Amino acid sequence: MSRTVGVMGCGWLGLPLAEKLLKSGYKVRGTTTSTSKVEQLELAGIKGFKIQLHENAIAGDITNFLSGLDTLIINVPPGLRGNSGSNYVSKINLLLNEIQKAAVKNIVFVSSTSVYGSAEGEITEDTILRPETESGKQLAQSEALFQKENNLNTAIVRFGGLIGRDRHPVNHLAGKKGLKNGDALVNLIHLEDCIQMLITIVQKRYWRTIFNGVYPLHPTKRAYYTNEALKRGLPPPEFESSSSKRNKKLIISKNYLIKLNALYTSIIS
Incomplete structure (x- = not known):
């Protein structure tokens, strides 16, 4: 086994995922869309490739990148915010064709909990997908492309809101007033937990499984963002008073409980 x-x-x-895989004893190849980033990867000991996915073609040496891989982790977000008319599914379908030609068997596809749409209540991996955003719709279609390929061992990971390092929504919410949905539950996951989860799937070879990647504690937005703002010396956001029972989305992972118990190592801050 490679x-x-x-x-x-x-x-x-x-990038930090690739660096952690390298430290864990794997040979690692990585892709980026810029020449300068290829050099950064090489300096880190990662074999770098400049590759860009387009709707009608893949730019770069995709053949050599895929050749001989034991596992491919696909971490390419749709990037469909605003008025983007990009066809993410076409890009992923082209990549899938190259994967088949290269005979890569093990795939980890990084998706998002946006595939569940605005469903409320307890959301598990068995919940019916009802994406509402264009990004969520195309992610759901892309998941299906891999799931229907019986010759591939595909693990799908649906991450909630990613936080960590220089990324945290409280930085944008601090000091704002009249915010809605203060009683909604927080569904977030720290970068370090994302990395640990993906590496565990690769190491334990948990193929043909879907995982929701969300931290198991779910405070309300009002409580969580107030606390996070105060910890950072920022003015806390103010939410409208509400006793609504709506927006109680609780995303959990029954497959974590079975396979990845005690996975989480970081607090959501």
């Missing part, structure tokens, strides 16, 4: 792992998309999550 110990070579490819990380497609070495950005905010992908």
